Amino acid sequence: DTAVSQTPKYLVTQMGNDKSIKCEQNLGHDTMYWYKQDSKKFLKIMFSYNNKELIINETVPNRFSPKSPDKAHLNLHINSLELGDSAVYFCASSQDPARTNYGYTFGSGTRLTVV
Amino acid sequence: AQSVTQLGSHVSVSEGALVLLRCNYSSSVPPYLFWYVQYPNQGLQLLLKYTSAATLVKGINGFEAEFKKSETSFHLTKPSAHMSDAAEYFCAVSYSSNTGKLIFGQGTTLQVKP
Numbered sequence: 001d002t003a004v005s006q007t008p009k010y011l012v013t014q015m016g017n018d019k020s021i022k023c024e025q026n027l028g029h030d031t032m033y034w035y036k037q038d039s040k041k042f043l044k045i046m047f048s049y050n051n052k053e054l055i056i057n058e059t060v061p062n063r064f065s066p067k068s069p070d071k072a073h074l075n076l077h078i079n080s081l082e083l084g085d086s087a088v089y090f091c092a093s094s095q096d097p098a099r100t101n102y103g104y105t106f107g108s109g110t111r112l113t114v115v
Numbered sequence: 116a117q118s119v120t121q122l123g124s125h126v127s128v129s130e131g132a133l134v135l136l137r138c139n140y141s142s143s144v145p146p147y148l149f150w151y152v153q154y155p156n157q158g159l160q161l162l163l164k165y166t167s168a169a170t171l172v173k174g175i176n177g178f179e180a181e182f183k184k185s186e187t188s189f190h191l192t193k194p195s196a197h198m199s200d201a202a203e204y205f206c207a208v209s210y211s212s213n214t215g216k217l218i219f220g221q222g223t224t225l226q227v228k229p
Contacts, residue, residue: 004158031215041153041203043219056214090158094215103149104217106158 003027006091006107013081014115021076021110023091030096031055032074033104034066037088049074050096081114088112117142119208121220129228134178134193136223138206141187146208148189149217150180153203162204165189176200201227 004025013019025032033056034046048056049068063079074091088111092104122137140146147166151159163174170182180191189206206220 033215033217041222043159043205043222045216045218048214048216050215056216092159096215103161103164104159106151106160108158109156 004107006110012113018079023074025093029093031094033092035090086114119220121223125224127226128196134196136191138189140208146210149207150191151205196227
């Protein structure tokens with residue numbers, strides 16, 4: 001069983017469309033994250049939820065909205081997609097955020113291409 | 116601002132040679148430190164982590180890293196490179212907080228030549 005699974009793996013869409021990326025973890029972790037990896041492979045945190053509560057909300061356009069229906073799921077919805085949104089989006093999970101020494105478990109990523 | 120710097124965006128070694136990937140963090144308070152590896156078209160996999168228990172940390176695939184507080188460094192090494200080690204390597208830092216936020220370095224591409 002995949003520990004952190006993301007769907008879809010690839011997503012090609014036109015500018016202006018709305019799309020969602022889903023993430024699920026079966027590790028029993030309390031905290032989930034969304035990271036964006038740009039074309040230069042730089043990773044930047046976007047959001048984090050701890051047990052369905054938003055705890056990290058970095059400077060991200062309002063077009064991006066995370067939703068966590070339960071602690072095992074964290075979805076990312078993007079409105080009015082722009083060319084600059086093209087990137088690889090990674091979901092990750094970890095145990096209690098205060099115990100940061102455990103590190104993250106990452107999903108395999110969703111490559112979003114906006115045309 | 117808290118940050119982590121990886122010196123050298125691209126490192127090339129011959130198979131069997133020593134691998135040294137450099138990482139420095141900016142903080143007077145020792146953070147938690149991590150090295151991750153990313154193979155092409157895959158997610159990141161944890162190689163090893165420093166959590167203040169021991170300054171020399173051993174990880175998977177023969178990698179190890181040494182925490183040096185005086186140098187604010189956490190360099191990754193492997194005595195003998197294999198072709199399969201070719202990948203992107205990321206150093207990351209986490210400071211004591213309630214968010215678990217990881218800050219990543221810019222990444223270093225390791226090329227292994229036969």
